[in-house]
Amino acid sequence: MSPVDGTSRERRLRDRVPVRLRHHWKPAGALCAGLAVMLYAFGDARISPYVTSASRVEADTITEDVKGTVGLYDTSVKHSVQLEYKQTDFDKMMKEFKKDGTKDSIPADLTIDGVYLTDVGIRLKGNSTLMSLRGNRGGMPGGGQMPGGGQMPAGGAGQRGGKASGGNGEMPEPPTAGGQAAGGQAAGGQAAGDAAAGGGQDGGDKAAGGGAAAGGAGGGRGGGMTQYNLSADKPEELPWLIKIDEYVEGRAYQGEREISLRPGSNAQVPVNEALALSLIDGTGEPAERFGFTTLKVNNRPTAVRLMVENPDTEYAEAVEGESVVYKARAGGTFDYQGDDPSKYETSFRQLNKVGSQDLEPVMKLAKWVEKASDKEFAADLDKHVDVDSFAHYVATQNLLMNFDDMAGPGKNYLLGYDLNSKKFSVLGWDYNLTFSGDATAGPDDRMSMGGGMGGRPGGTGGKDGATGGQMPEGMPEGMPELPEGAEMPDVGDMPGAPDGDAGKGGGGGGMRSGHALKERFLELDAFDAVYKTAYQDLYEKFYASGKATKALKDLAEQVTRAGVPAKDVESAVGTLRTTVTERTAALAKNKEVTG
Numbered sequence: 001m002s003p004v005d006g007t008s009r010e011r012r013l014r015d016r017v018p019v020r021l022r023h024h025w026k027p028a029g030a031l032c033a034g035l036a037v038m039l040y041a042f043g044d045a046r047i048s049p050y051v052t053s054a055s056r057v058e059a060d061t062i063t064e065d066v067k068g069t070v071g072l073y074d075t076s077v078k079h080s081v082q083l084e085y086k087q088t089d090f091d092k093m094m095k096e097f098k099k100d101g102t103k104d105s106i107p108a109d110l111t112i113d114g115v116y117l118t119d120v121g122i123r124l125k126g127n128s129t130l131m132s133l134r135g136n137r138g139g140m141p142g143g144g145q146m147p148g149g150g151q152m153p154a155g156g157a158g159q160r161g162g163k164a165s166g167g168n169g170e171m172p173e174p175p176t177a178g179g180q181a182a183g184g185q186a187a188g189g190q191a192a193g194d195a196a197a198g199g200g201q202d203g204g205d206k207a208a209g210g211g212a213a214a215g216g217a218g219g220g221r222g223g224g225m226t227q228y229n230l231s232a233d234k235p236e237e238l239p240w241l242i243k244i245d246e247y248v249e250g251r252a253y254q255g256e257r258e259i260s261l262r263p264g265s266n267a268q269v270p271v272n273e274a275l276a277l278s279l280i281d282g283t284g285e286p287a288e289r290f291g292f293t294t295l296k297v298n299n300r301p302t303a304v305r306l307m308v309e310n311p312d313t314e315y316a317e318a319v320e321g322e323s324v325v326y327k328a329r330a331g332g333t334f335d336y337q338g339d340d341p342s343k344y345e346t347s348f349r350q351l352n353k354v355g356s357q358d359l360e361p362v363m364k365l366a367k368w369v370e371k372a373s374d375k376e377f378a379a380d381l382d383k384h385v386d387v388d389s390f391a392h393y394v395a396t397q398n399l400l401m402n403f404d405d406m407a408g409p410g411k412n413y414l415l416g417y418d419l420n421s422k423k424f425s426v427l428g429w430d431y432n433l434t435f436s437g438d439a440t441a442g443p444d445d446r447m448s449m450g451g452g453m454g455g456r457p458g459g460t461g462g463k464d465g466a467t468g469g470q471m472p473e474g475m476p477e478g479m480p481e482l483p484e485g486a487e488m489p490d491v492g493d494m495p496g497a498p499d500g501d502a503g504k505g506g507g508g509g510g511m512r513s514g515h516a517l518k519e520r521f522l523e524l525d526a527f528d529a530v531y532k533t534a535y536q537d538l539y540e541k542f543y544a545s546g547k548a549t550k551a552l553k554d555l556a557e558q559v560t561r562a563g564v565p566a567k568d569v570e571s572a573v574g575t576l577r578t579t580v581t582e583r584t585a586a587l588a589k590n591k592e593v594t595g
Contacts, residue, residue: 060313060354062257063250068115072254072291073309075558079293081261081307082111083122083240087298094232097124098134105246117253121246125239127330129263132230133238228263236295236303239263241310258310261295262432265303267568271555272576274306276400276431278551279542285392286319286427292562304562311414311429316352319427322419325351326362328411334515336367348415361417365424369516378526385517386418389425391527391534394518396428399538401437401583403447404430407515426517439582442590443535444522532592539593543584552577 070077085108096102105121124130230238240261245251253259264270269292280287288309294302309315316325328334332347341359348362365384372380381387397405405428406413412430417423437447521527542548556573560566587593 060352061250062252062255062314064248064252065255066115066117066244066251066253068113068254070113072112072256072259073289073307075291075554078561079113079291079307080111080296081293081305082296083235083242084109084111084298085122090232090235093124094133097130101127101134105243107247110242110244112253115253117244117251119247121243122240123243125241125260126263129228129239130230132228133232228268234300235297236300237265252314255314256309256312257314258312260308260310262306262308264432265295265305266564267572269304269559269562269564269572270306270432271552271559271572272435273308273432274555274558275548275551275576275580276402276434277308278555279400279548280396280428283392283396283538283541285389285396286315288315288429292558294563302563304559304564311351313352316414316416319416321416321421323416323425324353324357324361324419325427326359326415326417327351328406328413328415330410332411334366334369334517336363336370339363339367351414357419361422361424362415365415365517369520374520374524377520378524381521381527382423384424386421386423386425387527387530388534390521391530392538393426393428394521395443395531395535395538398441398443398445398447399535399542399583399587400431400434401439401441401447401579402428402431402434403437404433405518407513407518408433409513411515435576435579435583439579440586442587443532443592536593536595539587543580543587548580548584549577552580 070079072079085106089106093104093106096104103124105123107119108122110117110120124133228237232238242259242261243257244253244259245257251257262270262273274290274292277287277290288311290306290308293305293307295305296302311325311327316323319325326348329347329349334347337343337347341363344359344362344366348359350357350359368380368384369377393406402408404410404412406426410430412428414427414429416425416427418425438445441447522531552573556569559569559573564572
């Protein structure tokens with residue numbers, strides 16, 4: 001009130017400020033001034049969080065583990081899987097996939113070996129394997145065209161007619177399942193790998209690769225560029241990823257969150273992948289568990305499928321030692337991309353210890369591999385990588401004739417980082433293109449797309465890196481020959497190939513082959529002894545001991561028990577048996593292998 005007339009008087013500005021702030025205005029003012037300076041100086045800078053916790057506890061734990069009546073991957077019993085879903089959900093999923101390649105999950109009810117689970121998630125798994133579902137010709141990304149309107153890369157004369165057969169600038173149709181590929185041996189046709197559409201799909205789906213197993217079994221000298229003729233009308237033949245905890249958090253079935261139903265059914269069931277996993281098991285290296293099962297989808301006929309353990313959190317936690325495991329993404333890269341771990345999330349997915357660990361170890365490894373001189377690489381590799389384990393991994397891929405490993409277009413590998421030793425190991429997974437290379441390949445030969453044989457890393461043609469301008473074995477008839485000195489283009493260079501984070505700085509390009517860690521390891525003489533020792537050891541375990549032959553016989557019994565007719569089993573297994581016999585005989589004549 002005014003002391004004169006009694007009217008209200010407006011409060012002064014300083015009186016509107018709280019008393020506490022008036023008493024401590026100097027610290028508050030200093031704070032505001034500091035924030036203003038930081039905003040002006042660093043306003044456009046990106047702040048990336050780094051995990052500093054030393055915790056090694058797995059945050060994503062199983063809270064409901066459903067027990068079954070028989071072991072999920074017990075190969076001595078007959079298994080059955082049934083999926084039931086709403087047709088409208090399936091139709092919507094297929095519409096979205098055909099439109100833009102999206103592979104979202106839909107709810108389904110699962111009955112597995114008599115145990116009923118509601119609301120699991122299922123989604124399509126693959127990319128090149130699934131191309132026929134999107135109307136693309138021959139399963140080749142983008143419809144199968146080669147760069148330059150059907151011509152091979154420029155580099156000189158010598159092209160057969162200048163274009164692929166038909167003269168329309170497109171690659172000729174490769175044979176569908178059941179046909180024989182040029183250069184391949186048997187009929188049937190193994191799909192060319194799985195790949196993450198867009199270069200970032202979880203699940204480590206693999207990139208389009210070369211031809212594989214005829215009849216799902218592999219093929220002696222290349223299986224050819226054959227392709228499954230998949231159809232939305234036959235969901236029992238589609239490759240599926242079943243996610244037990246998609247809609248029920250913390251749920252698992254016998255400790256498994258994910259189950260993969262691999263490409264190939266009935267007569268085309270991939271016995272070659274099962275054989276590869278059988279051989280790796282017992283060598284000290286991790287191998288996914290598997291089993292053959294019947295699959296029934298809604299009211300459709302049953303089909304025999306190969307179900308395989310999909311690398312997930314529990315798979316990672318089972319890796320020997322206290323390790324963080326990272327799965328490479330199909331469209332990613334091993335290139336060093338700076339010191340921000342978040343830059344590597346499009347190339348690797350962390351499977352376990354999320355929240356307590358991060359991608360920084362991968363970042364540091366990529367940086368060292370890229371920056372180290374040959375002398376430094378040879379001297380210090382064992383400070384970063386378990387060299388003995390890595391030698392076994394590299395030798396395994398060659399012995400199993402697998403071109404689509406860590407250096408293949410699908411980038412099918414895991415990095416395990418031991419928190420105690422601070423060293424990496426490389427773990428393999430996804431072996432559906434094994435036994436599709438040249439059975440006579442030795443330890444210094446590189447498997448290549450289509451079943452041919454490349455040279456030691458750095459070469460593009462025959463043994464020891466000789467270039468001859470030839471197409472990889474197994475490519476469709478009518479393909480033009482490569483000009484002298486030219487290389488087969490990477491899958492990522494083909495029009496329509498899925499975009500990836502392939503180049504430095506996030507450039508496109510997608511699924512390129514090659515891996516600096518593996519290539520440098522094989523190129524340097526410093527590692528010849530450890531590599532050849534591992535090769536000789538595994539040759540004895542795989543082939544000289546007769547294990548491959550025995551395992552193949554057991555797998556034939558499993559496939560028969562699952563319900564594949566005997567004549568189809570013999571067709572598939574017979575081709576693979578021929579490959580194993582040729583491989584064993586060829587290696588036995590190689591003094592570098594036998595010592």
